[in-house]
Amino acid sequence: MAKLADPISVRKNYLLSDLPAKEFDRLLPHLIPVTLKLGQVLYESGDRMDYAYFPTTAIVSLLYIMENGATAEIGVVGNDGILGIALFMGGDTTPNRAVIQSAGEGFKISSKDLMTEFSLGGKFHDLLLRYTQALITQISQTAVCNRLHSVEQQLCRWLLLSHDRLSSDKLVMTHDLISNMLGVRREGVTLAARKLSDKNLIKNSRGTITLLDRLGLEQAVCECYQVVSDEYNRLLDRGVARTFA
Amino acid sequence: MAKLADPISVRKNYLLSDLPAKEFDRLLPHLIPVTLKLGQVLYESGDRMDYAYFPTTAIVSLLYIMENGATAEIGVVGNDGILGIALFMGGDTTPNRAVIQSAGEGFKISSKDLMTEFSLGGKFHDLLLRYTQALITQISQTAVCNRLHSVEQQLCRWLLLSHDRLSSDKLVMTHDLISNMLGVRREGVTLAARKLSDKNLIKNSRGTITLLDRLGLEQAVCECYQVVSDEYNRLLDRGVARTFA
DNA sequence: AAAAGATTGTGCGATATCGCACATACTAAG
DNA sequence: CTTAGTATGTGCGATATCGCACAATCTTTT
Numbered sequence: 447m448a449k450l451a452d453p454i455s456v457r458k459n460y461l462l463s464d465l466p467a468k469e470f471d472r473l474l475p476h477l478i479p480v481t482l483k484l485g486q487v488l489y490e491s492g493d494r495m496d497y498a499y500f501p502t503t504a505i506v507s508l509l510y511i512m513e514n515g516a517t518a519e520i521g522v523v524g525n526d527g528i529l530g531i532a533l534f535m536g537g538d539t540t541p542n543r544a545v546i547q548s549a550g551e552g553f554k555i556s557s558k559d560l561m562t563e564f565s566l567g568g569k570f571h572d573l574l575l576r577y578t579q580a581l582i583t584q585i586s587q588t589a590v591c592n593r594l595h596s597v598e599q600q601l602c603r604w605l606l607l608s609h610d611r612l613s614s615d616k617l618v619m620t621h622d623l624i625s626n627m628l629g630v631r632r633e634g635v636t637l638a639a640r641k642l643s644d645k646n647l648i649k650n651s652r653g654t655i656t657l658l659d660r661l662g663l664e665q666a667v668c669e670c671y672q673v674v675s676d677e678y679n680r681l682l683d684r685g686v687a688r689t690f691a
Numbered sequence: 692m693a694k695l696a697d698p699i700s701v702r703k704n705y706l707l708s709d710l711p712a713k714e715f716d717r718l719l720p721h722l723i724p725v726t727l728k729l730g731q732v733l734y735e736s737g738d739r740m741d742y743a744y745f746p747t748t749a750i751v752s753l754l755y756i757m758e759n760g761a762t763a764e765i766g767v768v769g770n771d772g773i774l775g776i777a778l779f780m781g782g783d784t785t786p787n788r789a790v791i792q793s794a795g796e797g798f799k800i801s802s803k804d805l806m807t808e809f810s811l812g813g814k815f816h817d818l819l820l821r822y823t824q825a826l827i828t829q830i831s832q833t834a835v836c837n838r839l840h841s842v843e844q845q846l847c848r849w850l851l852l853s854h855d856r857l858s859s860d861k862l863v864m865t866h867d868l869i870s871n872m873l874g875v876r877r878e879g880v881t882l883a884a885r886k887l888s889d890k891n892l893i894k895n896s897r898g899t900i901t902l903l904d905r906l907g908l909e910q911a912v913c914e915c916y917q918v919v920s921d922e923y924n925r926l927l928d929r930g931v932a933r934t935f936a
Numbered sequence: 937a938a939a940a941g942a943t944t945g946t947g948c949g950a951t952a953t954c955g956c957a958c959a960t961a962c963t964a965a966g
Numbered sequence: 967c968t969t970a971g972t973a974t975g976t977g978c979g980a981t982a983t984c985g986c987a988c989a990a991t992c993t994t995t996t
Contacts, residue, residue, distance in 0.1 A: 510835045513914050518838045520831040535824035536817060537926055541918055542831065567812060572781060575820075579780035582827060586765040586787065589834035590755045593763045593874040596982075620943065629838040631984060636944060652943060652992055669758050673786055681782055841952075865973065876954060881974060897962055897973055 451477040451553060458502035459525050459553070460682065461573055469563065469570050476559035480552050482506070484618070488529055488544040495538060497554040498530030504550030505611045507627055509543045518592070518629030519604075521584045522547070524611025526678065527577050533557045534564045534574055547619070547627070548612060576681045583677040591670040597630050598638040602667035604628060605648065605657065610675070615657040642666070696722040696798060703747035704770050704798070705927065706818055714808065714815050721804035725797055727751070729863070733774055733789040740783060742799040743775030749795030750856045752872055754788045763837070763874030764849075766829045767792070769856025771923065772822050778802045779809045779819055792864070792872070793857060821926045828922040836915040842875050843883040847912035849873060850893065850902065855920070860902040887911070 453470075456477055457463035462470065482488075482504040489495055491511060499506070501524050508521040520542065523529055532540045538557075563570050584607075591600055604627060608617055621635040628635065639655065642648045647663050649656040657663065664671070698715075701722055702708035707715065727733075727749040734740055736756060744751070746769050753766040765787065768774055777785045783802075808815050829852075836845055849872060853862055866880040873880065884900065887893045892908050894901040902908065909916070 508831075510831060512835070512839060516839055518835045520834050531827075532824055534820070535827075536821040537824045537922075540824075541828060541922060565812075567810075575779070576781040578823070578827075579777055579782045579785075582776075582780075582823075582830065583786060585827065585830050585834060586753075586755060589765050589830060589837055590757070590763045590874070592834055592837040594757060594761055622943075629835070632943095633945085633985095634983065636946095640945085650944085677786060867973075877973095878955095878975085879953065881976095885975085895974085 450474055451479055455479070455502055455551065456500075456553060459500040459528075461526070461528055461577055462500055462553075464569075464573060464682070466569055469566075469568055473555070473559075473563055473570070476555050476563075477553040478555070480554050482546045482550055482552055484546055484549040486546040488546070489540070489542070491541050491543050492539050495530050495533055495540075495557060497556055498528055498533055498560045499544075499552050499554050500528055501525055501550065501552040501611075503613065504546055504552050505548035505608060507545050507547040509545055509627070510541070511543055516629065517626045519627040520588055521581055522604075522607050522611065523581075526611060526682070527581065528574065530557070530560070531574075531578055531581065533560055535578065547623075548608065548617070573682075580674075580678045580681045584674045587670045587674050591668060592629070595668045595670065596638075597628065597634045598641055599666070599668040599670075600628055600630075601635060601638045601642065602663050603671045605655065606660075606663055606667060606671050607674070609657055609660065615660075617655045617657070618653060619655060620653050695719055696724055700724070700747055700796065701745075701798060704745040704773075706771070706773055706822055707745055707798075709814075709818060709927075711814055714811075714813055718800070718804075718808055718815070721800050721808075722798040723800070725799050727791045727795055727797055729791055729794040731791040733791070734785070734787070736786050736788050737784050740775050740778055740785075740802060742801055743773055743778055743805045744789075744797050744799050745773055746770055746795065746797040746856075748858065749791055749797050750793035750853060752790050752792040754790055754872070755786070756788055761874065762871045764872040765833055766826055767849075767852050767856065768826075771856060771927070772826065773819065775802070775805070776819075776823050776826065778805055779816075780823065792868075793853065793862070818927075825919075825923045825926045829919045832915045832919050836913060837874070840913045840915065841883075842873065842879045843886055844911070844913040844915075845873055845875075846880060846883040846887065847908050848916045850887075850900065851905075851908055851912060851916050852919070854902055854905065860905075862900045862902070863898060864900060865898050 451474060488499055505524045506529055507519050509517050509519050511517050529544050532538060591603060621639060622632045625632040625635045639650050643650050647659045649658055696719060733744055750769045751774055752764050754762050754764050756762050774789050777783060867877045870877040870880045884895050888895050892904045894903055
């Protein structure tokens, strides 16, 4: 018999930490620790999902891949959420790819064990649905932002969303990777990143972006970020938004 | 005591018609027929939702309104779905406006009565979650399409999505209104509409667009349409996509 | 230390969309 | 029939982004 996952690590995931003791204890034996490496793919578009994932320190990006290979991100999931929504929503698959955007740790649970607890209809059921509602807002706002805002604004939004889910001010991430997330050219990201750097909001170095002035970024970003952030707080009753560490 | 809603009309909404007899009969006394007029607003952004709506012949657009007044559509709901997802997902409000895009009929149900049936956890619970999953795909694809595709392609997609939820080939809709949905200029819609008209796919007349060649439109549209359409069919086990009437 | 590879910076013409101004055409009301 | 109002068509300069080519710089490997 495998030993239990470390409850302290498990609680780094907000969805799990918000559970009442009884449900938490029931889930604990089914949580399997996993190390998630940069670029690792959790789900491929259309894959049957055998596990759901609860990131603790990793960040995962939900991507859509076009037929011509172009990609665009529709949402980000970190220690605020869960990957594998389609399992309890009833789909078993989604037409998206889930890829690790920032390496770290997390836990996985088999779809069967997830569903067992979900169908009990307790706080877990309630929390997963509320989280899904918050994610819907994030996706919606991505749609709007893609339509109406500049690359620079979107980069701001993306940096803040990532920073919210990270315990560091350093984002290990090339412009090229970011461009795949935002669905724009790599040069566009380079340009936008330099503009932000010129304003002393971030520092660019090879393969890393360091946030220097979180409040400044929050002033430079479009309203989309705040809308999403507020909705997470409202629905999940906690602050995802971090102050500058 | 108000008399029961007409079961035949009620069944025009697929979510309701797919219910087993027992659940259907339980819901019927709580369904209140409503006439939905063009431009009518069902929910304003942030409103508490007192009712959920099941359109039968009306089409409803989910819009986001920016601070500067610019708008963009994130999804469309017709007789395939329900408005008021946030009620059972646990939010009570959403940061969107729901506005009638095509006049018609539908039914409403109080949030209390909706939740009573939802919490019984039967097919209704299951169907609403599956529908929400399908809607998430629609919103996601809107995000991707906004980023990567031309106005002409998006207009195609929008026309097909609307046509799927309509029993007519005539869309009563000005270019100006469509431009608000797509989040582009009115002139951009006029231009795109004429291109489609030049290809004999649609006919433009004042305030109305008539679909002439549905198959042609399906060939001109980006892959986004098919992805969403397939996902609705897969999740809800039915054809939303219509052939040309 | 040199070479190879990855990352970022820069330039430039092409294209799509925007914002605005205004002309034209259709529709409904008096 | 006329008029007012609404919808659509057209032109044009401004802007953002694209696609591509290639230079410069940093990192890792040999």
